[in-house]
Amino acid sequence: MTTLSPRLLQATPVVVDHARGSYVHGTDGRRYLDFTAGIGVVSTGHCHPRVVAAAQEQVASLIHGQYTTVMHRPLLELTERLAGVLPPALDSVFFANSGSEAVEAALRLVRQATGRPNVVVFHGGFHGRTVAAASMTTSGTRFSAGFSPLMAGVHVAPFPTAYRYGCTEDEATAFALRELDYLFATMTSPQETAAFIVEPVLGEGGYIPGTAEFFAGLRERADRYGILLVMDEIQTGFGRTGRWFGHQHFGVEPDVVTIAKGIASGFPLSGIAASHELMSRAWPGSQGGTYGGNAVACAAALATLDVIEEEGLVANAADRGRQLLDGARRLATDAVGDVRGLGLMVGSEFTGQDGEPDTARAQAAQQEAARRGLLMLTCGAHMNVVRMIPPLVVTEEEIDEGLAIWSDVLTAV
Numbered sequence: 001m002t003t004l005s006p007r008l009l010q011a012t013p014v015v016v017d018h019a020r021g022s023y024v025h026g027t028d029g030r031r032y033l034d035f036t037a038g039i040g041v042v043s044t045g046h047c048h049p050r051v052v053a054a055a056q057e058q059v060a061s062l063i064h065g066q067y068t069t070v071m072h073r074p075l076l077e078l079t080e081r082l083a084g085v086l087p088p089a090l091d092s093v094f095f096a097n098s099g100s101e102a103v104e105a106a107l108r109l110v111r112q113a114t115g116r117p118n119v120v121v122f123h124g125g126f127h128g129r130t131v132a133a134a135s136m137t138t139s140g141t142r143f144s145a146g147f148s149p150l151m152a153g154v155h156v157a158p159f160p161t162a163y164r165y166g167c168t169e170d171e172a173t174a175f176a177l178r179e180l181d182y183l184f185a186t187m188t189s190p191q192e193t194a195a196f197i198v199e200p201v202l203g204e205g206g207y208i209p210g211t212a213e214f215f216a217g218l219r220e221r222a223d224r225y226g227i228l229l230v231m232d233e234i235q236t237g238f239g240r241t242g243r244w245f246g247h248q249h250f251g252v253e254p255d256v257v258t259i260a261k262g263i264a265s266g267f268p269l270s271g272i273a274a275s276h277e278l279m280s281r282a283w284p285g286s287q288g289g290t291y292g293g294n295a296v297a298c299a300a301a302l303a304t305l306d307v308i309e310e311e312g313l314v315a316n317a318a319d320r321g322r323q324l325l326d327g328a329r330r331l332a333t334d335a336v337g338d339v340r341g342l343g344l345m346v347g348s349e350f351t352g353q354d355g356e357p358d359t360a361r362a363q364a365a366q367q368e369a370a371r372r373g374l375l376m377l378t379c380g381a382h383m384n385v386v387r388m389i390p391p392l393v394v395t396e397e398e399i400d401e402g403l404a405i406w407s408d409v410l411t412a413v
Contacts, residue, residue: 075295096289
């Protein structure tokens with residue numbers, strides 16, 4: 001008998017029979033409010049009729065056309081359509097399958113374009129599980145332990161994590177930029193640094209937004225030294241934060257953006273966007289892949305963009321995100337040391353009376369919520385942050401329902 005790997009541990013006991021919108025229905029006959037959204041993937045909710053119809057229609061005409069062999073209309077239409085969503089200067093895209101693959105494509109591009117060997121990432125960032133992406137991931141050692149040696153040329157600077165440092169956001173930002181300059185003086189010369197690679201909001205690292213001053217400081221140093229600024233928008237992109245992309249909250253223009261997750265409502269699709277001039281500096285043969293830009297995934301992405309735009313889901317994410325963040329802060333007990341987020345990314349960090357991470361209570365809260373019909377996940381270096389990631393279609397009433405369950409959970413644990 002063949003079984004799944006024992007290392008694929010499930011966060012909830014739910015076996016899904018079917019799912020619609022913000023709910024999944026288990027084979028146990030119960031309905032669960034899904035505040036995981038496939039880890040931020042099903043942006044238009046489960047099985048949105050427009051996305052289902054687009055995928056069904058595409059399956060009947062072309063399932064796969066390898067895009068360095070033949071072109072197909074969904075790929076070309078999606079490429080053109082993204083011009084209305086991406087930052088205007090980023091007018092060239094390369095499609096892949098997963099977030100990790102997009103990050104590795106961005107890494108390859110910045111090294112080839114600059115001729116420089118090193119990159120700077122930021123403490124708490126998550127960029128993937130493949131070797132290069134895991135080498136740049138510092139949100140937890142579970143993602144990189146056990147298969148050393150990791151990739152060389154990666155240097156880590158602080159992210160302005162005010163709660164962890166026990167200071168204000170302004171103080172954390174000043175510290176992070178000061179330490180970045182010290183890194184330049186001691187670890188990697190700016191002249192050998194190809195790029196900064198950073199998330200606008202730390203995802204697996206604990207749902208921690210950056211600050212406008214921090215990103216402005218990165219942009220200024222990037223311009224001063226000829227370093228490229230790569231924004232990892234894999235979890236924050238396509239409306240999740242209440243803007244099309246997370247970096248737009250901070251008034252900063254990236255040189256490269258990585259995309260995945262919410263772009264295709266559950267179909268595997270990822271990519272990078274850069275200017276045509278920068279993308280043309282990639283070496284011949286450095287971009288490709290068997291399944292990248294799959295026809296069905298591209299058709300689903302086009303439908304996803306239609307739904308996000310026509311149903312006003314970016315604005316909904318902003319409105320429902322404020323409702324969720326305000327509610328989670330209002331309900332926080334003494335066991336919750338901090339509640340933070342941006343748009344429909346809200347994290348509650350569990351700490352003990354001494355301020356130390358309380359992993360056990362966070363895990364208990366996440367499990368108790370599942371028993372009561374609310375699905376959530378944990379994150380953070382110590383897995384002591386319970387995160388809420390509803391789909392962008394979530395309603396005011398569904399947020400109220402989730403908060404009511406969360407209130408009962410906090411009382412219970």
